[in-house]
Amino acid sequence: MKTIKLVIADDHELFRNGLNELLKRHDDIEVIQCVSDGEELIKFIKSNPETDIVLLDISMPNMDGFGALNKLKSINTNVKPIIISMHDEGNYIAKCAKMGAYSYLLKNTDQEELVKVVRIVSGGKKYFSPNISEKMIDYMSDNTVSKDILSKKETEVLTLISKGNTTKEIAAQLYVSSRTIETHRANILKKLNVKNTAELIIKAVNMKLI
Amino acid sequence: MKTIKLVIADDHELFRNGLNELLKRHDDIEVIQCVSDGEELIKFIKSNPETDIVLLDISMPNMDGFGALNKLKSINTNVKPIIISMHDEGNYIAKCAKMGAYSYLLKNTDQEELVKVVRIVSGGKKYFSPNISEKMIDYMSDNTVSKDILSKKETEVLTLISKGNTTKEIAAQLYVSSRTIETHRANILKKLNVKNTAELIIKAVNMKLI
């Protein structure tokens, strides 16, 4: 039987080692490497392109999971990334799916599920559990509003808002009328479907717009 | 030799199991229970007050680590809590230390360190690693922040602001006058040294107050 060659990429040593221990008990899975950031992962995969699976955390130093997913596509490898994250936000999931992840697991997934998914993915099939898919769908459909990403100017205005500038101050900095900025603000609120500055900032932070 | 009776409290199953596996290899440590939230933990400790150590995550559903620390003090037990968190922010660390934690480890701690700390704490000694202490000290001495912590009410108001509520709406929800909320808002702005809602939210997010 061919064993599944697997790499773990997570910046938390205890989590890495824990996963390692769990997977070690399965004869068909071989953890061939543990790395703690995206750069290490890419370096390893470049010299070990025959790797089957990488269990990939999103938040890591140097190069995060998103960056790693991106890089992997430009490398000559068949490695299939499985995201293991604690975030169940739709935008994360959707982003990963779009960037080529084969699965998306939460860190509270049970062991059986993890092993099951590793086996499914090693066979070349993508697998997203129903609850994960649901989050993604929700996000996608909510996109009718938030997919109209902000225009360049709007993004600029949003950034200045987030730095505590008032409409008047922003107008002065951008050499336009306050009315213009007021309109931009109104349009930003509308596009992000929020009703005031507080909600706006929260949403923008969540969407990584700031 | 008396074994160290240990409980793991973390909402991520993979992490719980991984820790369990790691600790299992040490004869002097016995993982007697794994729980996934603070309520379960308290329930277990109440009926097993002879537990020596609890490895306690901060972010958990139902009752988080802070709540659990708080509860533990009012229970007749000698259990010594060791926080295992991914957050290395000074305010988290300081808060835990103040609430009776015996140690504070990051999730990227290595196994040897973990086991070492478990043994030290089981002997009744508190242990905070140099890098953790440093963060805490930094936080303590940064009086611009630490001295201006928000009061309970203010925190409540801040949370409601961050959810997009207006002053009037908050007043209605808390059964007080709008004037009161206005004062709270003013005090919050002053304490966090910001001048409007946008800056406030940004700062609060950065400080993990939201």
Place this chain on the structure above:
DNA sequence: TTTTATATCCGTATAAATACGGATTTTTGA
């Protein structure tokens, strides 16, 4: 116990943001 911090409330004013409902020019993408 005495001081300090907290939570509550009030008035007066101004500044800022939001909600309507338009319009024109420039840029850009299909």
Place this chain on the structure above:
DNA sequence: TCAAAAATCCGTATTTATACGGATATAAAA
């Protein structure tokens, strides 16, 4: 190239937020 989106501007009105400068009762801390 031509339609659509973006960026610019305007008026009127209302609602919110911020800035002063107070006050009192209670709880917590020193």
